[in-house]
Amino acid sequence: MTDPRPAIDRIVTLDVVRGVAVMGILFVNILGFALPDAARLSPRAWGLERPADLWAYAMTMVAFDGKMRGLFSFLFGASLLLVVDRAQAGGADPAAVHSRRMAWLFVLGLGHATLLWSGDILMHYALVGAVAYTLRRLSVRRMVAFGILFAAITWLFLGSIVLSYHAMEAARTPAAIQGLRDVENGFGIPAPALLAGEIALFRGSYAGIFHHNAGELPTTLFNVLFIGFETLGYMLFGMAALRSGMLTGAWPRHRLRRWAATGIGIGAAGHGGLALWMFSRGLDTGAILAGAFAMAPPLRAILIPGYAAAILLLARPGGAIAARLAAVGRMALSNYLASSIVMCFVFYGWGLGQFGRWPRAALYLPVLAMCGLMLAWSAPWLARYRYGPFEWLWRSLARWQWQTLRVRSSVPLR
Template identity: 50%
Template sequence: MTPPAPRIDSLDVIRGVAVMGILVANLPAFGLPEAAYFSPLAWGGSAGWDRFAWFATYVLVEGKMRGLFSMLFGASMLLVVDRARAAGDSPAGIHYARMATLFAIGCAHLYLIWWGDILSHYALVGAIAFVFVALPVRPLVWLAFLFVAVQAVIGAETTLAAFAAAARNTPAKVETWTLIASVFGQPPRADLLGEVAAMRGGIGPGIVWRWAHATSPFALLPLVGAETLGYMLIGMAGLKSGFLTGRWSRGRYAWIALVAIGATLPIDMLLAFASIVHGFDQRWIVLGSVGAATVLRPLTFTGYAALLMLTMRPAGWLTTRIAAAGRAAFTNYLGTTILMTFVFDGWGLGLFGALPRATLYLFVLPVWAVMLAWSRPWLARYRFGPLEWGWRTIARLEVQPWQR
């Protein structure tokens, strides 16, 4: 039995924070109709504590945790390639087998369990990102800026289309306004009630609804693929430069965290206030979540990563627990989906659409506690999380070592 590859603690900690933060971001998508993820007007309440919950999630979490996760995905890709090369395996063969397996798992997750899957999208973008793994740091950074800029142009076009369609004085503008409302505003009440009935109806109706309404991985690729690819390249550059492995000075990390977070979060707060002042008009939701966010988000999650590099304590109780949750992030991500869909969907407790937005966040601490409680004891005995082991076994077509 070969010994497990050495871990980079900082990557595990950041990945653990990301998977815990993704739970916070995804709770409205687990418990409310799809449009409510962006717009409080769609479902779940838009006043009082519900408004505050939306505001805090938008400013601190929305898109930022996905950015961290994407960045770590890119960094981890480099580690897999390097270890394959060191073992005498084909890096391309190992990588594309992993991406093909991940795509299949992601599609099953998307259509059988939950519409918000990101794994299948990562698999497609990861297949593209492999082309860039041999590049040095500087070209990776410039290419990341380029792809994020492409996404910014797409976001600007979407935002301008939303404002231009507000007049609804032509059939084309009515169609555009209605399409944008289905994601960022108030869809027709009948559509919302149909989604609620499907999610409360059990496994079969939920699958039928997702098959008809969920965005396919291939359709998602041109919408946000450039952004995701840019984030993965940032992760590659972060690993090669030592930013993600703790090789930079504490002063440099502090400066990045202060400037990046200090510059972007106040703007996010202003955008959130603008949405509230304009009554959550979908034009302002699009501006905040698509138009401006595309530019702000990379700075924010890079600042978060720098802050984590400053605050983590490698031997500390909490740090080691979070690192273990990050080592088993694949299991924690999919396990969270299963747990939350049991709470909200009809095959479980059937609470979909029944709770106000603010109440959803009462699940955060208990689920975090589960992540932190099981991950470290499990990994003290086993080499991988259970689903990490399954992913590795299927991708390599060989049963992988299980126990330490």
């Protein structure tokens, strides 16, 4: 999500990739809106009714889970550099500009996390983005090297959790048995009482959901320590991609093809192999922890730049598809928050109350519908207005001055 500017002052290729990412992230987030928390990682937790549900789990695990968040982090790092460069070119203090943007992004995320959905990522990006700013002057090589180092810290931490799980299995002390039960509740099949309580909560009143969301804030902020190093690593990869010319159209197409083939080939094959191994284990808790939780992150680090290169190849600037995707990307913040509003209305008790009522595979029908809405409304909106509604609010708050919203003349839609 980036501080928006009129189209002439933007890198269209960056917007195209961001547009794909904001739609793709909903393929993962839908599980948090519609199903009990454990179901995101473990299909055995809820929503596994037909073979199609297993296929839906496998597809999400291989193609989307963690990858879209990583791609967003990748783009956030690139956008950070763009904003800093523009501030310096305009004679502004880049540190002050960046600090105000991150502070107000945190406030917007705080509102999102408490008023709507506890799975917010904006606060996370604001805090990690504050650290990423201090590394903006690194060379491209150092950005990549430090990115790998920071991401590896998270990977080692995730691996230690798997080792702890196996240690508890071997110990079988009362404390270890309780620990295994806690792990099963989070990554396997939760206790029926926990599932019933969660379903009743999200089918219930807005007051109850608001109270739950407020109580989840410490956990949400703790995730900065849990996955923050990996996020910082991906932001550095995005900075390197911008500085190297990958995201500005400077790379020749044969180089993009090589990166796309290598990244997607290795990443998808690795994830596919993990999925097959997990299925061979019956998707037990140990397989979920090791496969989807610990071994997948290094593979997605390879897959994410492959995705970016493939998107740049497929959506050439100037085409109708690229224009629509770029519009979605220019309004990424508004589309992200609009997705939360719509999905919370559909699944929570203050709306249609559909939480926990849909099998896993069926959830992708509202996802596809929401992606269609993003494609349908973003370009017409930007033909009339300079920014998306939440981009306008963020920009106005960060500058402490209401920004001009309407454009002076309509831009033809494609």
